[in-house]
Amino acid sequence: MDKKTKTKKRDKLGRGQNASAYTYAMLSFAGVMAFLIIWQLLLVAGIVSDRYLAKPTELVVLFVQKFSDPAPDGATLLVSIWASLRVSLTGLILAIVIGVPLGLCMGWFKALDRLVTPIFEIIRPIPPVSWIPLTILWMGIGLRAKAFIIFFSAFIPCVINSYTGVKLTNKTLINVARTSGASYVETFYKVAIPSALTMVFTGIRVAVGNAWSTLVAAEMLAASAGLGYMILMGRMFARADIIILGMLVIGAIGAFFNGILSFVENHVIKWR
Amino acid sequence: MKSETVIDNRPVKVQVSHLTKYFGSLHVLDDVSFDIKKGEFVCVVGPTGCGKTTFLNLLTKIYEPSEGELRIDGELADPKKHNLAFVFQEPSALPWLTVEDNLRFGLKIKKLPKEEIERRVDRILKLLGLEEFRKAYPGQLSTSTEQRVIIGRAFAMEPDLLLMDEPYGQMDIKLRFYLEDEVLRLWREIGTTVVFITHNIEEAVYLSEKVLILSNKPATIKEELKNNLPYPRDIASREFVEMRKHITEQIKWW
Structure with missing residues (x-):
């Protein structure tokens, strides 16, 4: 009893001591709040001019307002989000559907590895954004063009991680299957693929990040709608609040994607 | 005890003749010949680096021998045809499968009927007292429990030949004693032919018939x-x- 009260008293977040989950949650919350309050105060006190930055409170108002008001960039927030999502998801899903199986097969089948890897190594170091001008030349600035650029940026980590995941399969586990009489192909899908899954998910995570950042770049260069376009318009009209709102929404959607991915990952990779 | 150890008239199960292996110019195995009877427990000992693991890998056909052959029931050994099981030196439970799915793994590859798979899995789980871990993943088990799963998986195959490559090499003495008894129990219960490689002489004497x-x-x-x-x-x-x-005395090479 005595000991219990003692540990409770010393529960002051010192080294090696743990507070309750509630305390930690409140700490994180306090951190965010402090950040927002300082931001707000800097603007209220006039230390930072509101030409450069918008107040958090104004952003909340703008966020609500943008649901119905298309000014100044010509689209409501939902329309912009939808435009961006459509492009990025098209590119991303294509990249995953093509890239992951290709990478897995490249890792297992030597002939395919030798056939594809050299081409791949040549294309790989080219930054996805540098494909934009050529893509505009080929396909204009529509959905197809942007989806293509995003496909490119997301495709590469999907292939590389799946490939590496298969390559890193524990030899002993392969031998377990082989000595049980499994064929080469059976060993591939019974051992190599499950063993590569963790790496595949890491690849998809990188792909989502790439797709999202490339999206903004693509839309800022060539688009007529979307979140990147909204930011660009914010710059043209010197509206810091529009730019910041665009950035925050992009960040939030990115975080949302990550959350979904973690959820799926935890359900697929149950053994960790 | 049983009298079968005195007069051994069990049929020959595995016949190894003139097994020889070179890796390039490195001569690892030289003209090894011996027989293993059905249901026999054979231990292989030898000085470190003498090629014990190579020997075993030849038996499982992970390597092809340079010369010589391995026959099981008079036929050339083939992992697709014969039922071989292997317990490797390092932990080899498939981390993405639950304990029961690990036990099923080899049986599914052999395409055994579903009822037969379930019967064997249940039996092994019971024999090893692993029922409570049925749905657990290997990562959630202790090293010794994981090793028991691997040994159970090998026995579940009811293999023609079970090969074990220093399965207890990394374990402390208490666990080793425990698992040695476990392996003997499974061996007697299921009647498997076992080749057990070890560098621990006491272990060899404790377990083997030969x-x-x-x-x-x-x-x-x-x-x-x-x-x-x-x-x-x-x-x-x-x-x-x-x-x-x-x-x-026999092993000493100094």
């Missing part, structure tokens, strides 16, 4: 030693200690 002593590289069979001590063996008995000493 000890193959390998020489230094290139390895040949230095001696084939019958071990008729009754089970369970007393590691402090005079015969046990004598046999241990004898094998130690």
Whole structure:
């Protein structure tokens, strides 16, 4: 009893001591709040001019307002989000559907590895954004063009991680299957693929990040709608609040994607 | 104890003749020949680096021999046709499968009927007392429990030949004693033919019905030693200690 009260008293977040989950949650919350309050105060006190930055409170108002008001960039927030999502998801899903199986097969089948890897190594170091001008030349600035650029940026980590995941399969586990009489192909899908899954998910995570950042770049260069376009318009009209709102929404959607991915990952990779 | 250890008229299960292996110019195995009877427990001992693992990998057909052959029931061994099971030196449970799915793994590859798979899995789980871990993943188990799953998986195959490559090499003495008894129990219960590689002489004497002593590289069979001590063996008995000493003498290469 005595000991219990003692540990409770010393529960002051010192080294090696743990507070309750509630305390930690409140700490994180306090951190965010402090950040927002300082931001707000800097603007209220006039230390930072509101030409450069918008107040958090104004952003909340703008966020609500943008649901119905298309000014100044010509689209409501939902329309912009939808435009961006459509492009990025098209590119991303294509990249995953093509890239992951290709990478897995490249890792297992030597002939395919030798056939594809050299081409791949040549294309790989080219930054996805540098494909934009050529893509505009080929396909204009529509959905197809942007989806293509995003496909490119997301495709590469999907292939590389799946490939590496298969390559890193524990030899002993392969031998377990082989000595049980499994064929080469059976060993591939019974051992190599499950063993590569963790790496595949890491690849998809990188792909989502790439797709999202490339999206903004693509839309800022060539688009007529979307979140990147909204930011660009914010710059043209010197509206810091529009730019910041665009950035925050992009960040939030990115975080949302990550959350979904973690959820799926935890359900697929149950053994960790 | 049973009288079968005195007059051994079990049929020959595995026939190894003139097994030889070169890796490039490195001569690892030299003309190794021996027989294993059906249901026999054979231990292979030898000095470190003498090619014990190569020997085993030849038996499982992970490597092809340079010369010689391995016959099971008179036929050339083939993992697709014969039922071989292997317990590797390093932990080899498939981390993405639950304990019961690990046990099913080899049986599914062999495409056994579903009822038969379930019957065997249940039996092994019961024999090893692993029922409570049925749905657990290997990562959630202790090292020794994981090793038991692997051993159980091998026995579940009811293999023609079970090969074990220093399965207890990394374990402390308490666990080893425990798992040695476990393996004997499974062996007697299921009647599997076992080849058990170890560098632990005491372990070899404790487990085996026959000890193959390998020489230094290139390895040949230095001696084939019958071990008729009754089970369970007393590691402090005079015969046990004598046999241990004898094998130690044989292995010495200095």
